[in-house]
Amino acid sequence: MASATLQGYLDCSATTPLAPEVASAMAAVQASAWANPSSLHGPGLAAAETLERSRQRLAEALGCSGQLCFTSGGTESIHLALLGAAAHLWDGTGSAPRCLISAVEHPATTAAAERLGDLGWQISRVPVNREGLLELDQLETLLKPPTRLVSLIWGQSEVGSLMPLAAIAQRCQQAGVLLHVDAVQVLGQLPFDFDALGVDLMSLAAHKLRGPRGIGLLLARAGVPLKPLFGGGGQEGGWRSGTEPVALAAGFAEAVERRLALLEAAPRAMAGLRDGLLTSLLEQPGLALVGPDPRRSPSDRLPHHISLLVSGQDGRPLPGRALVKQLSKEGYAISSGSACQSHGDGRSPVLSAMGYDPLTAASGIRITLGDWHRPDDLLALPEVLSRAIRVSRPELR
Numbered sequence: 001m002a003s004a005t006l007q008g009y010l011d012c013s014a015t016t017p018l019a020p021e022v023a024s025a026m027a028a029v030q031a032s033a034w035a036n037p038s039s040l041h042g043p044g045l046a047a048a049e050t051l052e053r054s055r056q057r058l059a060e061a062l063g064c065s066g067q068l069c070f071t072s073g074g075t076e077s078i079h080l081a082l083l084g085a086a087a088h089l090w091d092g093t094g095s096a097p098r099c100l101i102s103a104v105e106h107p108a109t110t111a112a113a114e115r116l117g118d119l120g121w122q123i124s125r126v127p128v129n130r131e132g133l134l135e136l137d138q139l140e141t142l143l144k145p146p147t148r149l150v151s152l153i154w155g156q157s158e159v160g161s162l163m164p165l166a167a168i169a170q171r172c173q174q175a176g177v178l179l180h181v182d183a184v185q186v187l188g189q190l191p192f193d194f195d196a197l198g199v200d201l202m203s204l205a206a207h208k209l210r211g212p213r214g215i216g217l218l219l220a221r222a223g224v225p226l227k228p229l230f231g232g233g234g235q236e237g238g239w240r241s242g243t244e245p246v247a248l249a250a251g252f253a254e255a256v257e258r259r260l261a262l263l264e265a266a267p268r269a270m271a272g273l274r275d276g277l278l279t280s281l282l283e284q285p286g287l288a289l290v291g292p293d294p295r296r297s298p299s300d301r302l303p304h305h306i307s308l309l310v311s312g313q314d315g316r317p318l319p320g321r322a323l324v325k326q327l328s329k330e331g332y333a334i335s336s337g338s339a340c341q342s343h344g345d346g347r348s349p350v351l352s353a354m355g356y357d358p359l360t361a362a363s364g365i366r367i368t369l370g371d372w373h374r375p376d377d378l379l380a381l382p383e384v385l386s387r388a389i390r391v392s393r394p395e396l397r
């Protein structure tokens, strides 16, 4: 099997390779600020100063004047947000409150919501339309009592839809309901100002934007109370115990600043590259766009993201997984829509929630670009994909 080069790596929604500048920044911090930031001696104080500097850099880059809590990644941030906020919202007595999530959340949010369900919360899912966009009128209806907490994905990882966050935040504020947003896919793709968004809590991870694996962030509006998930040394303002990874935090800050500088210099670069590739892909038989069409409504889709439904020469859906394997032999790394959350038969819960039938819901593939890609890297892909469709055998269904 050919292993994908960086040019053939088209799975940036799964993770991204560390940027060289980020690796250098981390190595420098690891060499100079390796001590425990809680120690009172000189090396400890140096580590604490470096850690707080990274936090400050992130606060400025993301427009957050509240609290920034480092975690191990997106999954932990989401659990801290939901379980930590819920513990303050309800003490388990009296009638059960409700938590809303969407029908197309990442499994981390679904799992955290299930934990709330075990604690007695009612959980409801807000439906999405055929494009994977949240049904706002349904949200409005569901925001009535006993809803106390809402957790929604902003940029959907599988089908690229960008939820209308301003309208969502406004409705949650009007209803007096706490809003947590999973922005793991959005960070590095769109600039944003946390304070101006009107959300209460936001989960982020460094590894989707060429930062290190193993570090995430929970941003919190000033004054939002949270109960920690576990106890210990009381680091991170008491929200997340454990000796802080100073070099990872510096890598996170470097990665965010690096990406935001690239976005500022060329705001449409990624979307332009994506749109060119999408047009060429849709000229091939057997490929259809799923999720919002960015050429019609660019603000409804993540700029690096393409998701497609694949059908064979007989017009019947082909399993996305078969295509992923076939492309891997050709040196391309893409993903089937359902990589993280398959039912076992390859059927994607996200495509099912968007109203696709079971066979079609197993036929999704996802192509997500990185900031190193250039048009030449993508020229051969439509033909390679088309060939893969032609050789995909019926028994792979």
Ligand SMILES: Cc1ncc(COP(=O)(O)O)c(C=O)c1O
Pocket: 013, 014, 072, 073, 074, 075, 076, 106, 108, 153, 155, 156, 157, 182, 183, 184, 185, 205, 216
């Ligand atoms: C939208 C979304 N939320 C949460 C996560 C979980 O983040 P992590 O893998 O850093 O725990 C991911 C990762 O794929 C994601 O895409």
